[in-house]
Amino acid sequence: MKNLAIFASGSGTNAINIINFFNFNRKYDGTASGEQQTANVKTVICNNKNAYVLTRAANAGIESTVYGKEELTTSPSRLLQQLSELGIDYIILAGYLLKVPDILIEKYNGRILNIHPALLPKYGGKGMYGHHVHEAVVAAGERKSGITIHLVDEKYDNGKILFQAECSVEPDDTPDSVAAKIHTLEQMYFPDVIADYIKKGL
Numbered sequence: 001m002k003n004l005a006i007f008a009s010g011s012g013t014n015a016i017n018i019i020n021f022f023n024f025n026r027k028y029d030g031t032a033s034g035e036q037q038t039a040n041v042k043t044v045i046c047n048n049k050n051a052y053v054l055t056r057a058a059n060a061g062i063e064s065t066v067y068g069k070e071e072l073t074t075s076p077s078r079l080l081q082q083l084s085e086l087g088i089d090y091i092i093l094a095g096y097l098l099k100v101p102d103i104l105i106e107k108y109n110g111r112i113l114n115i116h117p118a119l120l121p122k123y124g125g126k127g128m129y130g131h132h133v134h135e136a137v138v139a140a141g142e143r144k145s146g147i148t149i150h151l152v153d154e155k156y157d158n159g160k161i162l163f164q165a166e167c168s169v170e171p172d173d174t175p176d177s178v179a180a181k182i183h184t185l186e187q188m189y190f191p192d193v194i195a196d197y198i199k200k201g202l
């Protein structure tokens with residue numbers, strides 16, 4: 001069984017979906033995931049002490065640690081030690097808004113996965129996260145959007161693409177309605193893609 005660390009910055013809907021999938025054998029729709037033996041979420045790492053993901057993690061019995069931005073991005077030695085002590089095999093970015101430091105990418109090369117709320121390479125890069133992405137998609141008159149699950153490298157939203165899923169963008173869609181469609185895709189696919197990727201590495 002592999003150990004996962006989830007990095008998150010916000011409400012934690014993707015984080016708790018992953019925790020439920022692996023630790024409690026439960027998919028987003030309440031059905032059994034059948035993946036409780038593949039991996040186990042050991043910890044949540046967060047850069048925001050007020051993020052609701054910390055409450056979700058506590059309610060699920062998952063330990064969490066808050067690190068300041070400077071420590072996470074420029075001197076992550078304490079974080080690296082924590083991940084090593086927990087035996088972390090994979091890092092999952094679930095709504096994590098900071099750039100992952102190069103030293104972490106080097107140590108976990110090929111073992112850091114991220115989900116992006118658009119069809120990369122479009123609408124990626126620095127500053128393209130959350131609602132900013134959906135606003136840009138609608139403003140550009142795109143007829144489709146979706147999710148991209150990819151490996152993380154030294155550049156924003158640049159790593160190898162593992163999976164994409166699409167949704168339509170209708171003329172009367174708003175950034176909020178596009179966000180709802182994207183959220184459904186995230187809940188449906190992210191845990192399964194993580195599980196499949198881990199199995200290939202076992």
